[in-house]
Amino acid sequence: MARLCFSTLLVTLLLYNVAFCFPDYTSLAGLSARELDSIIPHLTIRALPSPPGPLNNPLAKLVNDPAHPWIAPGPNDMRGPCPGLNTLANHGYLPRNGIVTPSQIVTAVQEGFNMGNDLAVFLAYAVHLVDGNLLTNLLSIGGKTSETGPDPPSPAIVGGADTHAVFEGDASTTRADAFFGDNHSFNETLFDELTAFSNKFGGGAYNLTVASEIRFQRIQDSIATNPQFSFVSPRYFTAFAESFFPLAFFVDGRETNSLTLDLTVARGFFQDGRMPDDFFRSNISWTLGAIGGGVEVIFEAHPVLPGANNGTINSYTVDPNSANLSDGCKAYTDFVDVIVRGLYPSATGPLLQALNQNLDFFFGAISTSGCTQVPAFV
Ligand code: HEM
Ligand SMILES: *[C@@H]1O[C@H](CO)[C@@H](O)[C@H](O)[C@H]1NC(C)=O
Ligand SMILES: *[C@@H]1O[C@H](CO)[C@@H](O)[C@H](O)[C@H]1NC(C)=O
Ligand SMILES: *[C@@H]1O[C@H](CO)[C@@H](O)[C@H](O)[C@H]1NC(C)=O
Ligand SMILES: *[C@@H]1O[C@H](CO)[C@@H](O)[C@H](O)[C@H]1NC(C)=O
Ligand SMILES: *[C@@H]1O[C@H](CO)[C@@H](O)[C@H](O)[C@H]1NC(C)=O
Ligand SMILES: *[C@@H]1O[C@H](CO)[C@@H](O)[C@H](O)[C@H]1NC(C)=O
Numbered sequence: 001m002a003r004l005c006f007s008t009l010l011v012t013l014l015l016y017n018v019a020f021c022f023p024d025y026t027s028l029a030g031l032s033a034r035e036l037d038s039i040i041p042h043l044t045i046r047a048l049p050s051p052p053g054p055l056n057n058p059l060a061k062l063v064n065d066p067a068h069p070w071i072a073p074g075p076n077d078m079r080g081p082c083p084g085l086n087t088l089a090n091h092g093y094l095p096r097n098g099i100v101t102p103s104q105i106v107t108a109v110q111e112g113f114n115m116g117n118d119l120a121v122f123l124a125y126a127v128h129l130v131d132g133n134l135l136t137n138l139l140s141i142g143g144k145t146s147e148t149g150p151d152p153p154s155p156a157i158v159g160g161a162d163t164h165a166v167f168e169g170d171a172s173t174t175r176a177d178a179f180f181g182d183n184h185s186f187n188e189t190l191f192d193e194l195t196a197f198s199n200k201f202g203g204g205a206y207n208l209t210v211a212s213e214i215r216f217q218r219i220q221d222s223i224a225t226n227p228q229f230s231f232v233s234p235r236y237f238t239a240f241a242e243s244f245f246p247l248a249f250f251v252d253g254r255e256t257n258s259l260t261l262d263l264t265v266a267r268g269f270f271q272d273g274r275m276p277d278d279f280f281r282s283n284i285s286w287t288l289g290a291i292g293g294g295v296e297v298i299f300e301a302h303p304v305l306p307g308a309n310n311g312t313i314n315s316y317t318v319d320p321n322s323a324n325l326s327d328g329c330k331a332y333t334d335f336v337d338v339i340v341r342g343l344y345p346s347a348t349g350p351l352l353q354a355l356n357q358n359l360d361f362f363f364g365a366i367s368t369s370g371c372t373q374v375p376a377f378v
Helices: 009-014 033-042 083-090 102-113 117-131 188-201 208-225 235-249 253-258 263-272 288-301 328-343 349-364
Strands: 003-006 020-023
Touching: 033 349, 083 102, 083 263, 102 117, 117 288, 117 328, 117 349, 188 208, 188 263, 208 235, 208 288, 235 288, 328 349
Parallel strands: none
Antiparallel strands: 003 020
């Protein structure tokens, strides 16, 4: 992977006391006009292709096939908090180095797991807008496996799908809250808790009842132990969705309707990013609407509204300014108007153009949902 390295006095003084390399997959979000001026001339600006369309054959098929063997990531390969994307990279549906384009994410999640096109485009462009480099069209799915150990490097370099409280967030199923240090690695203590819940509520497997109970338990854990617990949109939405994802995507496509996930299979995905031998992808395309149905069931079991602790434990307070599950358009609008706008206060020229093009692709995923598109940034 080509890296841009420069050690101008400016960059040295501003950032580190060493020569600074700016990888071409690192997000330009949050940089000042001056920093952008020094970095952008060194980037290869790419034309942005439109997102891929849906699968031609949206049914189950063998996906752990001879063309896509599991290979453990090497020390320089990027892996992150998402077991779905890690699995796709380990099986070669995504580039094995973990540096990807949003189009590659869309194609891979559809081909490997039968994610519906609207959801695939929505997630891929949402994460790209926050964590990707909009000019090179590259995004890292996490950090180098050799660097994401106990002594993590600067978040600016880890980058990837890990911007806290936007995509990576609190109350994950098998990853600890950022407050406790490591927010992206598989956590055995949490998997043990998942196992106990599966034994108690699912007869030893992960099903919709377990998903509802463990989602609530993880929220209660964070309220009781993490003074900085934050559970507002968009994390609020992704937390519920990710509790349903294992039932949609990790269950073999010959038993899609069972919505029941064996725990050994679950561990393979969560811990090793690995499909079982002979794995078939889901037999239906999981669109935003289909996932929404599962989310609704999980929410209704324990209807926690968006909110946060206030700096002390056990102080969870509902945040009336956050979008809740009954207002998806507000979630979209706030994401664009507050989060993305806040990340790019100084975008002009080609960066502004790329930003608006990505925002168009992102809105394309929900253009038939009745939400009004936020006007282009100027
Ligand atoms: C389409 C693009 C996708 C993006 C951008 C994405 C991104 C992410 C991110 C950033 C997280 C971490 C959130 C956290 O802090 O817990 C996450 C979690 C998760 N993702 Fe993905 N993901 C995508 C697709 C998938 C797919 C296809 C699957 C399943 C095959 C999947 C399964 C999961 C699960 C189960 C979690 C929760 C992990 C846990 O809580 O322990 N994701 N994803
Ligand atoms: C999340 O983890 C990464 C890698 O360990 C770390 O650099 C980053 O600071 C963490 N985020 C927060 C908010 O603690
Ligand atoms: C695993 O998660 C638990 C509960 O959040 C936390 O106390 C523990 O420190 C985490 N372990 C590691 C190794 O991060
Ligand atoms: C989950 O499994 C348990 C134990 O078999 C069962 O009682 C429960 O009804 C299941 N939940 C769903 C939603 O099927
Ligand atoms: C998938 O669903 C179709 C109907 O939509 C059915 O004909 C086919 O047998 C199913 N395939 C599997 C592997 O269950
Ligand atoms: C946080 O919430 C707790 C419990 O609701 C309350 O006692 C405390 O005064 C609040 N602290 C702040 C800083 O708002
Ligand atoms: C959810 O949000 C909508 C508008 O954003 C608000 O009108 C509604 O009261 C909220 N629901 C709850 C239960 O707070």
